[in-house]
Amino acid sequence: MRLLLAFIAVPLIEIGLFIQVGGWIGLWPTLLIVVVTALLGSWLVRTQGAREMQNLRGAFNDLRDPSEPLASGAMILFAGALLLTPGFFTDAVGFALLIPKVRQAAFRAIKARVNFQSFQMGPGQPGHGPRADWAPEPDRRRRPDDRVIDGEYEPIERDDKTGPRRPSGWTQR
Numbered sequence: 001m002r003l004l005l006a007f008i009a010v011p012l013i014e015i016g017l018f019i020q021v022g023g024w025i026g027l028w029p030t031l032l033i034v035v036v037t038a039l040l041g042s043w044l045v046r047t048q049g050a051r052e053m054q055n056l057r058g059a060f061n062d063l064r065d066p067s068e069p070l071a072s073g074a075m076i077l078f079a080g081a082l083l084l085t086p087g088f089f090t091d092a093v094g095f096a097l098l099i100p101k102v103r104q105a106a107f108r109a110i111k112a113r114v115n116f117q118s119f120q121m122g123p124g125q126p127g128h129g130p131r132a133d134w135a136p137e138p139d140r141r142r143r144p145d146d147r148v149i150d151g152e153y154e155p156i157e158r159d160d161k162t163g164p165r166r167p168s169g170w171t172q173r
Contacts (some may be wrong), residue, residue: 012089037091041083049076071107
């Protein structure tokens with residue numbers, strides 16, 4: 001129900017603001033403001049998104065909880081969508097989401113309402129997900145004492161035309 005109200009209220013607010021601002025400053029300055037905010041917003045989203053991606057990589061590298069950088073990145077993405085949508089109200093909300101303190105406050109408010117059941121980084125416990133000693137073949141990690149070398153070979157057959165071949169160290173004996 002709240003989502004339906006938002007889909008009805010936001011366009012009505014935008015239309016009202018366009019009429020008011022257009023009446024105060026005129027049509028062309030109003031359209032110029034819409035285009036400038038879209039360009040400025042896309043530049044800010046790109047720079048802050050790259051910074052947040054570095055924070056996310058740092059969280060993964062340091063084995064910290066990545067939920068805040070992920071949520072912040074999602075809010076930056078949402079801000080970009082709002083800034084590309086023509087309108088003064090959506091631009092105000094989009095620019096507000098590009099302020100790090102606003103994103104942190106929004107994250108804390110969301111985190112207070114969400115109940116996490118479990119969080120785990122690294123290989124699972126026995127019976128709880130993938131085994132620690134198994135990975136798909138292309139990325140299989142070897143233990144230091146593992147001395148198996150994967151490879152393919154073809155037996156070299158004797159060719160009667162050229163005579164017998166002497167086996168090398170690389171052929172099957």
